[in-house]
Amino acid sequence: MDIPGKACGSCSLCCQVLEIEELQKPAGRLCKDCMSGGGCGIYSTRPDVCRDYECLWKGDRGMSAQLRPDRVGTILMEDPDSDEYRAVCDPARPLAWRTPLVFNHLVAMAKSGRTVVAKAGLKSWRIHATGEWGPCV
Ligand code: SF4
Numbered sequence: 001m002d003i004p005g006k007a008c009g010s011c012s013l014c015c016q017v018l019e020i021e022e023l024q025k026p027a028g029r030l031c032k033d034c035m036s037g038g039g040c041g042i043y044s045t046r047p048d049v050c051r052d053y054e055c056l057w058k059g060d061r062g063m064s065a066q067l068r069p070d071r072v073g074t075i076l077m078e079d080p081d082s083d084e085y086r087a088v089c090d091p092a093r094p095l096a097w098r099t100p101l102v103f104n105h106l107v108a109m110a111k112s113g114r115t116v117v118a119k120a121g122l123k124s125w126r127i128h129a130t131g132e133w134g135p136c137v
């Protein structure tokens, strides 16, 4: 069920940033079916992976409107293959995760015990509960 105030609107960052094997779409390249201004050009026939996807901002009443992914250049998501809490950035804004609104959120998640990683393309950084951060090796 949609949460009031949590519509994707003009955001289409997941359609750009994430790899979608079903569409043979590499990470970082905007899907060919994404419409300018947001929205899916094949909405009624989009693959299940698109149907099922929802970033954490969209599903969390507690995250402010300012954290909408296109506004901060960062998608907040659980990594499906590990217990990492991830900030996946628009490759055009690889350090978007360091904007105070996002960074403070990531430090709070690290303080709660999560393993927090920011990613932009092939680069990744670990964010610690102390507020320190550094490249993943
Ligand atoms: S990143 Fe989140 S808010 Fe943006 S289009 Fe995808 S699901 Fe919607």
Ligand code: SF4
Residues within 6 Å of the ligand: 014, 015, 020, 031, 032, 033, 034, 035, 039, 040, 041, 042, 043, 046, 047, 050
């Ligand atoms: S098919 Fe539609 S929802 Fe899926 S990535 Fe492309 S534009 Fe986005």
